[in-house]
Amino acid sequence: MKKIIFSFLFFLCQNILAQKQNVILITIDGVRFQEIFHGVRFPEIAQEERGTELLPKLKRLEKLGKVISFPRMHIANKMAISLPGYRSLLSGEFENICKWNRCPNTFRKTIFDDLFESGISKEKLATFASWKQLALAIESQPGRITRNIEFEPYFEPNLTPREERFLNEVNEKMRTDLPPWRGSRYDKYTFALSKFYLQKHRPRFLYIQLVDSDEYAHERKYKKYLNSIRELDDRIDELLKILNTMGSYGKNTSIVITTDHGRGRGFLWPIHLSAFTSANQVWSYVLPSKKILDNHQLKYQNLRRKSHLDIRPTIEFLLGVPPKSGGANTGRPLIEFK
Numbered sequence: 001m002k003k004i005i006f007s008f009l010f011f012l013c014q015n016i017l018a019q020k021q022n023v024i025l026i027t028i029d030g031v032r033f034q035e036i037f038h039g040v041r042f043p044e045i046a047q048e049e050r051g052t053e054l055l056p057k058l059k060r061l062e063k064l065g066k067v068i069s070f071p072r073m074h075i076a077n078k079m080a081i082s083l084p085g086y087r088s089l090l091s092g093e094f095e096n097i098c099k100w101n102r103c104p105n106t107f108r109k110t111i112f113d114d115l116f117e118s119g120i121s122k123e124k125l126a127t128f129a130s131w132k133q134l135a136l137a138i139e140s141q142p143g144r145i146t147r148n149i150e151f152e153p154y155f156e157p158n159l160t161p162r163e164e165r166f167l168n169e170v171n172e173k174m175r176t177d178l179p180p181w182r183g184s185r186y187d188k189y190t191f192a193l194s195k196f197y198l199q200k201h202r203p204r205f206l207y208i209q210l211v212d213s214d215e216y217a218h219e220r221k222y223k224k225y226l227n228s229i230r231e232l233d234d235r236i237d238e239l240l241k242i243l244n245t246m247g248s249y250g251k252n253t254s255i256v257i258t259t260d261h262g263r264g265r266g267f268l269w270p271i272h273l274s275a276f277t278s279a280n281q282v283w284s285y286v287l288p289s290k291k292i293l294d295n296h297q298l299k300y301q302n303l304r305r306k307s308h309l310d311i312r313p314t315i316e317f318l319l320g321v322p323p324k325s326g327g328a329n330t331g332r333p334l335i336e337f338k
């Protein structure tokens, strides 16, 4: 009997390992841990009670053990600004060369580069980004992945008339409904295209980059900044509902959420400088796939100092691919199997 049970377990494990795991990475630009973990901070600007929860749906899932939060992480660059932040979290290497938002294209091998070189096709690796400059951080050799950034219209061949109408409409609207700032489109268009791509192409690794939050914060529009955090909660909920309709693909898809930098405290909240301790502090959430949650006990070590360098190994762990380690890649997965 023992032997039968053992072979059954072995078969089960093989089966789980054989199924490809997928990951969706979402970054929301410049959102402080203060709002994520303590809710509304400035009732005088928000006209809401201090502490009002901004991510109620996500927090409910956390109570059920379906989400793991990492509230205290550090950036892995010296500047506490966006481009160095994205470069370090996508490459897994500490960023000490790019020091502002206008560096040349990254020379560092990113997770996209390595997944592409491991044989994953361009169709299965995709980035949809609101912010123009993200283009410089996603791959060391541009052209290997599917990408749609800022105001680039999104097209693809062999669409149904309905899909074509949908894409035409989004392409048109994102160029006419412009945000008051320069250098990015509204996140709602990035998200609409991401959902389309997710359902049509079932990517192994999809990266969705959102930026409204940071822009509203720089404009000192606290209510709108809060609103972009609430939208994140709704968007995660929507993605989970979509994944629920996608059969085995959905069951094998994990989500990772993080931000590129924090911001100042008190009246300095709109600004982010590395001189502010709280601008160097970031956070993340990991939603392991249903398959992983159903078949594994997870452990996460809370003593170790965590940073953006851990995001790439976490994604590799969830994808079930060997992590790039050694050299400048010193991060470790945020979660592991017990």
Ligand SMILES: [Zn+2]
Pocket (backbone or CB within 6 Å): 030, 082, 214, 218, 272
């Ligand atoms: Zn910023």
